[in-house]
Amino acid sequence: MTTKRKTFEYAPAPESRAIVDIKSSYGLFINGEFVDGKGGSFKTISPATEEVLAEVTEATAADVDTAVRAARKAYETVWSKLPGSERAKYLYRIARIMAERSREFAVLESLDNGKPIKESRDVDLPLVAQWFFYYAGWADKLGHAGLGPDPKALGVAGQVIPWNFPIMMLAWKIAPALAAGNTVVLKPAETTPLTALLFAEVCQQAELPPGVVNIITGAGPTGQALVEHPDVDKVAFTGSTAVGKAIARSVAGTSKKVTLELGGKAANIVFDDAPLDQAIEGIVGGIFFNQGHVCCAGSRLLVQENVYDDVIERLKRRMATLRLGDPLDKNTDIGAINSAEQLARIKELSAVGDAEGAERWSAPCEIPDHGFWFAPTIFTGVTQAHRIAREEIFGPVLSVLTFRTPAEAIEKANNTPYGLSAGVWTEKGSRILSMASQLRAGVVWANTFNKFDPASPFGGYKESGYGREGGRHGLAAYLQGASA
Amino acid sequence: MAPTATASLRKTLDGLPGVDQVGLEARAAGLGTRSIKTTSKQWAIDLAISMVDLTTLEGSDTPGKVRALANKAMRPDPTDPTCPSAAAVCVYPDMVAIAKDTLGDSGLNVASVATAFPSGRASLAVKLADTRDAVAAGADEIDMVIDRGAFLSGNIDLVFDEIVATKEACARPDGSHAHLKVIFETGELQTYDNVRKASWLAMMAGADFIKTSTGKVQPAATLPVTLVMLEAVRDFRDETGRQVGVKPAGGIRTSKDAIKYLVMVNEIVGDDWLDPDWFRFGASTLLNDLLMQRQKMLTGHYSGPDYVTLD
Numbered sequence: 001m002t003t004k005r006k007t008f009e010y011a012p013a014p015e016s017r018a019i020v021d022i023k024s025s026y027g028l029f030i031n032g033e034f035v036d037g038k039g040g041s042f043k044t045i046s047p048a049t050e051e052v053l054a055e056v057t058e059a060t061a062a063d064v065d066t067a068v069r070a071a072r073k074a075y076e077t078v079w080s081k082l083p084g085s086e087r088a089k090y091l092y093r094i095a096r097i098m099a100e101r102s103r104e105f106a107v108l109e110s111l112d113n114g115k116p117i118k119e120s121r122d123v124d125l126p127l128v129a130q131w132f133f134y135y136a137g138w139a140d141k142l143g144h145a146g147l148g149p150d151p152k153a154l155g156v157a158g159q160v161i162p163w164n165f166p167i168m169m170l171a172w173k174i175a176p177a178l179a180a181g182n183t184v185v186l187k188p189a190e191t192t193p194l195t196a197l198l199f200a201e202v203c204q205q206a207e208l209p210p211g212v213v214n215i216i217t218g219a220g221p222t223g224q225a226l227v228e229h230p231d232v233d234k235v236a237f238t239g240s241t242a243v244g245k246a247i248a249r250s251v252a253g254t255s256k257k258v259t260l261e262l263g264g265k266a267a268n269i270v271f272d273d274a275p276l277d278q279a280i281e282g283i284v285g286g287i288f289f290n291q292g293h294v295c296c297a298g299s300r301l302l303v304q305e306n307v308y309d310d311v312i313e314r315l316k317r318r319m320a321t322l323r324l325g326d327p328l329d330k331n332t333d334i335g336a337i338n339s340a341e342q343l344a345r346i347k348e349l350s351a352v353g354d355a356e357g358a359e360r361w362s363a364p365c366e367i368p369d370h371g372f373w374f375a376p377t378i379f380t381g382v383t384q385a386h387r388i389a390r391e392e393i394f395g396p397v398l399s400v401l402t403f404r405t406p407a408e409a410i411e412k413a414n415n416t417p418y419g420l421s422a423g424v425w426t427e428k429g430s431r432i433l434s435m436a437s438q439l440r441a442g443v444v445w446a447n448t449f450n451k452f453d454p455a456s457p458f459g460g461y462k463e464s465g466y467g468r469e470g471g472r473h474g475l476a477a478y479l480q481g482a483s484a
Numbered sequence: 485m486a487p488t489a490t491a492s493l494r495k496t497l498d499g500l501p502g503v504d505q506v507g508l509e510a511r512a513a514g515l516g517t518r519s520i521k522t523t524s525k526q527w528a529i530d531l532a533i534s535m536v537d538l539t540t541l542e543g544s545d546t547p548g549k550v551r552a553l554a555n556k557a558m559r560p561d562p563t564d565p566t567c568p569s570a571a572a573v574c575v576y577p578d579m580v581a582i583a584k585d586t587l588g589d590s591g592l593n594v595a596s597v598a599t600a601f602p603s604g605r606a607s608l609a610v611k612l613a614d615t616r617d618a619v620a621a622g623a624d625e626i627d628m629v630i631d632r633g634a635f636l637s638g639n640i641d642l643v644f645d646e647i648v649a650t651k652e653a654c655a656r657p658d659g660s661h662a663h664l665k666v667i668f669e670t671g672e673l674q675t676y677d678n679v680r681k682a683s684w685l686a687m688m689a690g691a692d693f694i695k696t697s698t699g700k701v702q703p704a705a706t707l708p709v710t711l712v713m714l715e716a717v718r719d720f721r722d723e724t725g726r727q728v729g730v731k732p733a734g735g736i737r738t739s740k741d742a743i744k745y746l747v748m749v750n751e752i753v754g755d756d757w758l759d760p761d762w763f764r765f766g767a768s769t770l771l772n773d774l775l776m777q778r779q780k781m782l783t784g785h786y787s788g789p790d791y792v793t794l795d
Contacts (some may be wrong), residue, residue, distance in 0.1 A: 008528065008750040008758055013519035118517060277715050280508030321751050330519035427502040447504050 010323075013330040015117045020108045022194065025055035028063055028217065029200035031070035037063045045192055047114035048327050048336040048371040056193050059216040064185070064225040069158040071183040072231055074211025075405070079183050080153060084140030091139060091178060093206040095132030098171075101202070102129065105195055109167055110327040112194040114336030114372070115290050117328050118262025124168045127452055131171040134454035135179035136194060138475055142180065145472050151479040152258060153181030155233035158226040159197075160247075163189035163294035163338050164394075170196050173236050174213060175454075180478035182234065183212045187226055189239075190219040191339045195459075224250070232256060235479060238295070241392075241418075241463050259467025259477045261295065261459060263392040264420030266441065267413035268298030269403075272307045273455040274425035275447065280314045283398070286423060286449040288322065288376050291337055292396040295464070296421035298391055298449050301410050305402040312380060312400065319363040319376050326368075334336040334365070337372040337395060346374050346395035353379045353388040359401070384415055392418070406431065414440045419450050419461025423449045442468070493644060495793065497684055503676035503712055508597040512707040518747045525743065526781050530568050532742040533560055533774050535760045536767055537595055537731065539574040540795070541602075550579045553795050554586035555598040561775050562793065564782075566643070570771065572625060576601070580621035596623035599650055602669070603699035604629040608646060618662075626654050627695060627712060627766075630682065632672045641687060647689035650716040665693035665731055671701040672711045679709055683716035693729035696719040699766065704734025707744060714752040727756065733766025742770060768795060 009420055025041065028035040037057035057069070077086070078280050089199045098105070102125040109120040143149050157177045161169035166188055177184050188196035200215045216222060220243075227235045228250050237247050238261040251258050268286045270279050286298025305309045327335035337343040354360055358379040367373045374396055382389050382399040403409040413422055422441040436444040442460045445451060452458065457473035460466060467477050538557040540549060559795055561567035572593035573583050583594045596618035600606035606614075615626055628645050634642040648664055654662040666686040670679050686694050693706045694713055697704035710732045717728045730749075736742055742765060749757050757763050775792045 007755055008531075008746065009518060009524060011522045011524040013521050031620065274501065275504035275507065276501040278504040278511070281507055281511050330517070366600070427504075447507060 010331050011249060013162050014326060015107055015110075015121075015328045015330055017107060017111070017328065018378065019104045020111070021110075022108070026057060026193070026217070028057050028059055028067065028195045029203075029215040030063075030067045030211075031074075031148070031198065031214070032182050032204065032208075034200070039063065042190065044112060046111050046371070047191075048368070050370050053112060054194060056217045057195070059187075059218040059222045061225040063216060064222060064229060066227075067185045067233050068156060068158070068229050070211040071185050071214055074209055075153075075155055075183040077171060078209045079212050080181055082156055084142060084181070084220060087178060087181065088136045088139035088201060090206055090208050091132055091136030091175065094202060094208070095129050095136055097205055097475045098125070098132060099129040099201050102126070105167055107200060107328065108198055109195050110335070113163065113166060113192045113335075114327050114338055116332040116335045117330055118332065124165060127454070128171040129365055131168075131175045131454045135175035135475070138176075139179040142475070142479065145474055145475050145479075147479055148481060150235055151180075151481060154384040154478055154480055156237060156440075156480065157182045157184045157234040158229060158232040159186040159236045160223040160226060160239065160366050161186065161188055163192040164290060164295070166192040167195040167199065169238050172238075172474075174283050176469070177234075177236070178212065180475055182478050185214045185226060185232070187214060187218060188214050190217070193217045200381050203454060227251065234258075236477070237261070257477070259459075259469065260465035261467070262463060262465040263394075264297065264418045264460065264464050265297045265300055265390065265392050265416045266296055266298050266418075266421040266423065267300045267302050267409075267422040267439075268347060269302045269409050269425065269435065270304065270307070270311060271424075271426040271428070271431065272304045273427045275427060276307075276310070277313065277424040278447065280311070280318050281424060282423060282447070282449040283315055284318055284322070287336070287398040288334060289450050291335055291374070293338060293394055294450065296443060296450065297394075298421070298423050299393060299398060301398055302403050302412055303400065303402045304409075305404055308402050315378065316361060319378070321364050322365065322376050323401055324363075324367070324373065334396065337374050340372055342394065343372040343374060344392055346397060348400055349388055349391060349393045350377065350397055353382070353386065353397075353399070356386050357390070358382045358388060360384055384412060390416065406435065410435065410438045414438075417463040420459075420464035421445065446457060488751040489710060493685070493688065494640065496688070497640065497681045500680055500684060503680055508676055508711060509708045512711045512748070513539075514600045515748050515751060516707060516744045517745075520743050521746065525674040526745050526778075529739055529745045529774050529778050529781065531758065532739070532746060532765065533771065533778070534568040534571060535736055535764050536570040536771050536774070537572045537574045537733070537764050538570045538771055538795070539699070539766055539768050541574070541576060541597060545576060547579070547582045550575055550582045550585045550621050554583050554592075556771070556793055556795050557592055558587065558590045560771055561778070567775070567778065571764055574627065574766065577618035577621065577623070580618050580623045584622035593624035595625035595627055596621070597698075599628040601627070601629050601645075602700040604631050608649060610624045611646065612653045615645060615650050619654055619656060623662050625665060626650070627667055629660060629669060629698060630686070632669055634653055635673065635678070635682060635746055644689045647686055651690040663692045664690065665695045665729075666691040667695045667733070668700055669698055669701055669704075670696045671703045676708065676712050679712045680716055681778060683713050684720065687716070687720045687726075687728050691728060693725075693764070695731040695733055695765075695766065696731075697734040699734035702735075705732030705736055705762075705766075707748060711748060711752060714748065714757070717757070718753045727762065729762040729764065730757065731766055736765055736767050737769050737773060739774050742774065771795075
């Protein structure tokens with residue numbers, strides 16, 4: 001009667017690529033149409049296979065200028081003249097199209113970025129549609145945002161976004177900018193330009209007036225030309241703290257408004273009275289979600305010393321069930337590292353962890369032959385004096401530290417140049433409130449981690465940047481007279 | 485450990501880590517998105533069939549009905565000898581002899597509900613007599629209910645003692661025991677913290693299996709409730725070395741649902757529980773859906789309800 005026992009192996013369950021039509025090459029999306037650039041081109045690859053997906057245009061300073069002029073013209077002749085209720089119609093239309101085409105975007109995102117399809121499908125794309133729906137609702141209610149009776153747009157926004165959440169970051173940037181009445185020139189990261197270019201088609205499908213959204217591709221110099229362009233009124237950047245500092249320097253002394261969303265080294269704090277099994281999920285989700293390519297990742301685990309052994313044992317057992325591999329497989333938990341460059345950075349900092357005497361443990365998973373991969377890894381025996389407790393690794397690497405009392409947890413959590421997010425795990429409500437009021441972090445999650453909502457502002461303290469995205473605060477970043 | 489209810493029992497139960505409802509339900513839902521296809525699906529369907537406790541617990545049960553059910557459990561798909569048999573048939577105590585007689589030496593077990601199933605509202609003497617009756621009639625497994633009223637009013641010693649006494653009543657003259665499954669009726673315990681406490685309480689009192697529900701109360705088995713119970717048996721084995729089985733019962737009707745449960749077993753407790761000795765489905769209509777899916781996998785088309793047998 002007994003079925004012969006063997007391991008429950010999951011057969012491959014790949015999502016079909018057929019839903020996406022990737023062109024062999026892409027121009028720049030300026031003034032409502034794709035145009036050739038004046039410079040060269042570069043290739044974007046799938047980090048899981050190193051297969052070339054498409055050729056993309058490298059925008060020159062002259063191309064950037066063309067794009068900014070198109071945005072300025074659209075601002076002055078069309079977008080700023082439209083009542084909020086009319087802008088809302090376009091935003092609602094974009095939101096609906098993004099929801100309808102979400103599978104197509106999810107597949108393309110996983111191909112170009114390397115993230116698992118279950119994340120692009122179940123997290124990124126739903127949030128994209130929510131962001132557009134949310135800010136569409138604000139477009140005709142700016143007078144009720146607490147920023148004066150009739151707040152005015154800034155003009156042209158230059159937006160530079162990172163490679164970790166390409167289409168989601170695009171939505172975070174474009175939705176509030178357009179709702180507030182600005183026009184935009186947006187540059188996606190050079191390793192992940194494809195979903196932004198597909199979004200350009202959505203702008204055409206939604207019949208958005210030409211020039212309201214312009215998408216230019218390129219690397220660092222293109223981004224620099226954009227943020228330094230004299231006719232840009234507002235700079236919004238998400239990315240590394242190093243680049244963020246350079247941007248802050250370049251706009252200093254100009255009238256440009258700036259919001260920066262930069263790095264982090266978040267503490268995820270587990271008390272001895274935590275709901276342990278859920279805390280383990282929160283630790284895993286906190287650092288291994290999106291291969292740890294998350295600015296608000298819970299990359300420092302602070303465990304109360306009296307439950308340390310139990311937590312580490314449970315964590316390792318859980319990590320051993322993580323499935324690393326083909327990002328398009330619906331059962332994949334851990335996808336590819338986004339680029340060879342990022343993989344090198346993760347390896348380098350992990351080697352520093354070894355050299356400084358921390359103990360490395362990696363989940364036992366098979367690494368594919370091609371592409372960029374790094375097994376989910378924890379370092380135990382880490383202290384505040386280790387570089388892996390201080391520097392952002394931006395990969396699937398967790399540093400584990402211990403604490404004895406709530407005061408020590410606060411002290412250690414705040415002892416970082418960053419201040420983007422933090423997590424607290426305890427069944428004691430009063431402790432949650434007390435911790436949240438003392439943690440110097442823009443977001444504090446209690447008994448959960450990495451939860452996002454368009455109505456909730458997001459942003460950091462200290463070197464994690466300034467300004468807030470999301471909610472009413474995110475709107476303020478794109479309006480005159482309001483401090484972001 | 486000695487099965488006596490003491491202050492240390494209460495201390496153990498109070499010392500269990502809490503369950504965060506939102507996080508637990510998110511984890512269960514996440515596991516539910518696993519995509520099980522082709523060869524994996526075939527394997528999982530056969531495993532699920534072999535884990536079914538084919539059940540009839542109705543006032544209208546008759547010897548004829550029970551014989552039909554027992555035959556179905558032995559030969560779920562009479563047209564296909566490769567189809568595994570179910571694990572057991574589950575009946576009321578007065579039907580045990582009929583079921584036992586029909587199953588003969590097939591190797592399938594007879595499970596009997598007992599202890600004033602489903603409410604458990606009777607004196608201990610009546611509950612134990614009920615249990616002894618079923619065991620004497622040949623039941624291989626006893627599915628008892630806990631006293632939910634006692635549990636909810638904080639009288640956990642009473643619940644503990646009743647499980648211990650029922651386990652003793654499972655003894656046969658030859659010194660062997662009928663396997664004891666302890667039903668919590670999680671739909672009445674309501675909170676996940678209660679489910680975790682009840683799981684530990686039952687295991688410490690000697691349960692061989694812990695079971696979600698009678699099938700008479702909604703909600704019956706759910707994925708999150710079963711997840712809590714799987715975590716409990718995992719942690720209990722880590723602590724004591726003794727392995728306890730898990731049986732979700734009631735409300736599992738489709739192959740898709742059954743596969744979600746097996747994914748959960750696989751990822752929470754692993755291979756050791758992927759076996760009818762350690763994981764069961766208490767179900768009736770589930771079996772036919774498994775059979776239809778099985779035929780579909782083998783032939784490439786759905787044959788329809790007329791091509792699977794009535795219970």
